[in-house]
Amino acid sequence: MDKAHKIFPLGDAAACIQWGQTIEESTSRKIISVYRQLRESPFPGLKDLVPAYCSLSIYYDPLQVRKAQSKEGTIYDFVCCKLEDAIALSSDESEDSKQVFRVPVCYEPEYGPDLESICNMKRLEREEFIRIHTDSVYRVYMVGFLPGFTYLGTLDDRIRVQRKDQPVLVEAGSIGLAGYQTGIYPFSSPGGWQIIGRTPLRFFEPYAEVPVRLQMGDQVKFYPITGLEMREWKLQAETESAN
Amino acid sequence: MSITIIRAGLFDSMQDQGRWGYGIWGINPGGVMDLCAAAAANMLVGNDRAQPVLEIHFPGPQILFNHPAIISITGADFSPTINEQPVPLWKPLLVQKNTLLQFPKLVSGAIAYFSVHGGFDIKPWLNSYSTNTRAMAGGLDGRCLRKGDEISFRVQNKFNCHLLQPDQFFKPLPWRTNLGQVYEFPHEMYIIKGNEWDCLTGTSQYDFLQDNFLIHPSSDRMGYMLKGQILQQTHAGEMVSSGVGFGTIQLLPGGQPIVLMADHQTAGGYPRLGHVISAHLPKLSQLRPSECIQFQLTDMDTAESLYAGLERDLHIMESACREQLNPYLSCPL
Missing domain, CATH: 3.30.1360.40 (Gyrase A; domain 2)
Structure with a gap:
């Protein structure tokens, strides 16, 4: 050990x-x-x-x-x-947080542009892919490279894919895959991960007491939401920030 | 007491010595590129080194003084003028109100620093004034300066007004800092071997230390992309992401290195060939695209002694500057 x-x-x-x-x-x-x-x-x-x-x-x-x-x-x-x-x-084993943080993800093509090609490549139905991605409880292995970028692992073998050769512009809240990892982009940035969906949650709030939502050692589980729910979440977030 | 930005420069940002302690959230330290020139800018006007300075890349901004001020400009020479009269670098200046500071021509260096006595009155974010443009926080609203921005400065002491005639736009004070030795041998960078040095083939290790690398035009505050002979790895493949720092030299998949600069990300997955020593980061920061770099291996002892020497010089300078400035200041406000 x-x-x-x-x-x-x-x-x-x-x-x-x-x-x-x-x-x-x-x-x-x-x-x-x-x-x-x-x-x-x-x-x-x-x-x-x-x-x-x-x-x-x-x-x-x-x-x-x-x-x-x-x-x-x-x-x-x-x-x-x-x-x-x-x-x-230091002790050999630190306690992990017991609480599992649930993250809503909309997997519709509008938000997950690379999902269809991954499904074709892996010969998976969309629903099957979503079930595999949402089944696991992931561990936050690291927050970094960008402020609040969350690295989660480890990914089920059946949905592992390689990074893209060229980075493209990725929207804030995008959920990406790269090898054994799945990750959350806190804000829009160039990125090479395959994008399979988007969360309406904000993962980096610079002026909050703790600017990041997730920290190393946290447990995360994704759950699917529809495009309608996604838009409602966003609307709600906008109203909140307007107030 | 304030200045107004009449025209924005390429990348004018508020920076200090960096935002330390938040690496666990992926928040990089940022801060000034040339620690020496920035420290000198503050010291010359009697400020603490922790005060924010304006970091200026070429083309620089046009700045209007709404009030009289004691300022200094250090680092790169962009031939600064006040009301079209050339002003000296590395010196404190008394400046009349309603005058215009400009940076018309690039003469040497890459980054200039502008400081004002009392310091710029901006809000800290996570204990630092540095601008983090990706997190859109810190500095002035987390962004570069724009036309029309008015930035206040805190004034602790007024200078004696009779020192400036009403028709005089500015007056240099009769002392300067001498940090010339920091920028000697501008293209020669000492490095400490990186943990992944051995991922280079023997020939490429030799090439890396013999070759001249050119700085690519796409270089910025995040990193200086280098162009030289293609370096070969003994085995391909990325490593697991791990910490990097200001000065870390990574080998990119195409076989070209990049030196990470002040706005580097917290961690990266490319092999770390080496690390430019702290004492050579100021001169590295002042190199421009298409200038060349040569790397030379050194040991920890040398690196630490050179840095200690540099800090000692800055320390001596700091107290000397304070003493010189005091007689020019009238009673506190």
Whole structure:
């Protein structure tokens, strides 16, 4: 269970701890646990933490670290010691949130332009595809690359598809597929994922106390809505923001 | 106390030292590209380094001073003028009201910084003034400046008015910062080896360190796309997305590298060949499309010493600037 880790520099002001190169829930839990450990007892100079599928990147202010440094050697060496301490103190398994967050998705062609070609390729009926996509409970493995972009895994083998060769403009709320992952675009952006539907929910609200709706370790389940429901949701959201 | 944007530039944005601590939400730090020039701009006018500055890419904006101000312009030389009279860079200036600042011609560098004594009065988002244009938050309404924007500045101290004659548009104060050494050997970038360095074939490792790379015109605050010999990987395929930083050099699928800049995303799935050291990021930021870059491997000790040296110089400069400026300020408002 305790996969060996490796620490390496990301330049002279950041380091990365990596636990292998495979996507596993146990690794994800370990990362959350080390993240919390560093968050709760940060070393002086710690600026930011970026957890990912099987790594945690640590950004620091070298001069602040230097001030606190007691040992000889580089600032980076000292940071590595601090990270080893945090790993040693972290628990192997952090608790996942028990609550499953339900996300409405409209799979109609207007919102999921790539669904039909995926169904043809996979020889699946639309309904069958939707059933497979909505059956699983997904784990949020990471929020990143864009603010609030939510990476969910892992996808059922029957609906795995490759990324597009060329990115296209993707609308906010789009639900995409790429390999073993399904993800939610928080706002409109160029993207290479195959788009199968759209959610009327907003996943990034910059001025909310917590700007993102989902966080690493959360559980997610999709459920289908009709085009009419989609438009009603949107209308409601617009009225709310107008008030 | 305010300025008004008469004409917007290509990409005028409010930036500070970055928005740190929100990586877990996918929010990248952003912030100024050239930390040195931005710090100098603030120090020259007696501001704290954490104050926002206006980052200017060419073509720059036209800015009207609605009130007198103490300003400084640092970084790239876009031959700035006030009421068509050339103004010096890297110096504090007293500026008369109803005067117009312009940046008519690109002379050298890529990014200029403009700061005003007291600091721009904008609202922070998540503890930072930096503009995040993708999240549409931070800076001025999460966007670049537009024609007609009026930006207030906080003034802590007035300068002695008799220092400026009524017919004088501006007056440079008699000191400047000297950060020339930061920009020496402008094309030579020291790098620390990246974790995926070994994904390059031996020949490509050699090429990477020997070749001159040209900066592609599509480069921006997110990254500088490079063009050189096509680099070969020992094995193809993407890795699992993992953290990246300002200065990270990634190898794109076509075999060309990209250096991630201030607006880089939080994580990426391309091999990390190396990382430009912190002390060389200011000069890297000041390179323009079609200029060349050469990479040279260095060790952690050197990288850390160079950065410590740079910060030491900035620190000395900060206190010197304060002392110089004080006599020019009259009693607090």
